[in-house]
Amino acid sequence: MDSELARVLGSVVANATPLVIASLGETITERVGVINLSLDGSLQLAAMVAFVTAYASGNAMLGLAAGLIAGLLVALLILFSNIALRQDQVAVGFVLTLLAADLAQFLGQNYTRIPGPTFPTIPIPLLRDIPFLGTVFFNHNALVYFSFILLAATWFVMYRTRWGLALRAVGERPAAAFARGTNVTRTRYLYTAIGGALVGVAGASYSLAIKAGWANPAVMRGDGWIALAIVIFGGWHPLRVAFGAYLFTGLRALASTIQQTTEFPLVLVNAVPWVLMILTLLLVSSGLVERLMLLSPPWAQRLLRNFLRSAPPVALGTQFTRE
């Protein structure tokens, strides 16, 4: 019943999960104007904390919760030092990247290469039996399903609700948000916390599901930077960001298949998101898109404009002070 292609795509969907969750989390954080540069470190720290907690307690859910809290704390630390201590988000984020990665290595050194609890595969009844799609989408662990729900929810909240208006406004023009009664500081804390927690969940989804266990050096090293690049590639739009995460994972899978027959270096694949990112930025800034848009009907223009918009949130990395 399962075609080879369906199984490959299914594994791409599963393997992309941490990247999808992390880059969506980062998208949320950046859309309120906060840049959490620590992704590469926080992913490793969260993965380690999640694994060790799950191992010690024998409970994968507890591990997930611990990973979530680790990601959340790192993100809040960046915003706190930005708002309360007036430090630069990028500088603090960079330092925390290194610090969190080293901390993960150090604290996790006695827990490497041992089996621990994982999230089991839970086929969804009925849906699992749909030919092809069932294998691709509905034969996974709970974290993969969570990433689907997260994607839909992020898009919906951002573009259809009052909260989404405030979220986007705070990252673009905090002064306008303030004038309309939004508490800019509170909104930033809230969504930075949510974004950071998601990075934590992403980290946990490596060590508790996708690449179960903990190792030195950490297997997900470098993925944080890739997630940051994917956010740019995705133009800070949740759907495009998720597409970027799947695309990159697909390319990585392709490359490792090719590698088994030829000498294709995996290192080159890791450069793919950067190349894609630069190409996208060139495409969007060259005015080519504008010209294309002029040729399409108005409703399509609107959709395209929303989707292809590729400018970072204007207030990204800045501080807001009431005059």
Added chain:
Amino acid sequence: MSVEVRHIHKTFGAVHANDDISLTFADGRIYGILGENGAGKSTLMKILSGFYLADSGQILIDGRLVHYDTPRGAIEVGIGMLAQDPLDVGPLTVLENFVYGQPVGPLPDWQAARRRFAELAERLGFRLEPDMPVERLSIGQRQELEIIRLLALGVRVLILDEPTTGISAEQKSVLFASLQRLAREDGLTILFVSHKLEDVLELCDEVAVLRLGRLVGTAVMPVTTGELVAMMFGQALAPPSRRAATPGDTVLEVQDLFMASERVVMRDCQVCVRAGEVVGLAGLDGSGQQLLTRACVGLARPLGGRVLINGVDMTGRPYRDFLAAGVSFGAAGRLEEGLVAGLTLAEHFILTDAGQGWWIDRERGRQIAEERIAHYRIMGRPDSPIETLSGGNQQRVLMALIPPAPRLLVLEHPTRGLDVESARWIWEQILARCAAGTAVMFTSADLDELVTYSDRILVFYAGQVTEVPDARSVTVDELGHLIGGQRVGEEAGR
């Protein structure tokens, strides 16, 4: 709804921005708040609309004392302000901006909001596309959106801070008509802040004049321009006298210029500016004037045609060569293009004047800075960072950076955002250079300025250029029509 402010004080450091201001505004009337730059108008309005909290003083609405310290709080008592730079969110659509801030549930009813928006826009005569991202609108359209939004919030007192800066004549008349309707029919109280006398004279029923943070007088219309100017500046001002033009040799010649931007295509543009002549470039923003100014100073490369300076073909040569040929340029964006935010005054003068050596001669830079500060009456010290200066003083610095006798001086909006006195001062400087034989070409959105100071005016409309050979023979009205696309023959008569 009537509003009263009593004994309002507000200081910023040593600056007493509002000094014991008491005023009463009745409903159904339009009040002009007049004063030169820095008089304290915006400060008073920001206090009324909740952006600032007054150091002391009271605000009463219909005789009842009210307290609030956020814009949201001001809206709740019925006061809303359209800020100088409309406080909207660029990437959000018109409709999203309209809904954001309205008292709606977590899931707004987008269809109902769309209907309500269309209704309000229709009634005020505004044409806005609800699904357009706000960043693609003109300033005038963004103001219209803010007005609609504030009305939907139930505002009864509408404050507009310098709304006529940067909008077209046409948009201004739509705006004024809608404000009059809101006051007469709906009984709103309208506070119209401006440093432009003619706008206040045209629109307002009463006027209050501020100077240096103090209320210097109020008047009920009609009053004369002279009376208002006397109140604003303590004396009447005449424009600097202008000698009859005796143009010399051709300095700038533009032949068959062909250029294009995203918004406009300009073909076969011919321009000639002679020594000692002032040529004004009129037109709505983006009608081609900027393409011309940029091509004439080497900042944009024409697609076709030639640019000659003193008879030498300079087409496609870099900016540096134009500078060497005696061309000076003052860009529209003062802080974006003309000056370097983060550098001090002295450093600016060092950059342009203090030699070509490897090391910075700080002492000489400071000397030059002190000389120029005194000569150009700049409010600032050699070590003041440029961005801390007010707009008028930044413009003075730009003038001070221009060499004393360039062959060609190209200026974009030399007095935008400046009050009458600063503008007059800037023009004294320009005309002095002109008398010494400099050819001057400038763009402006201020029709009075164009008519007053130009010898000839070139009107740009969608890339087409119409020449007004004698600026003194044209009225502001006629010029307004030309800018809107009417040809010379149709109204003015050749």
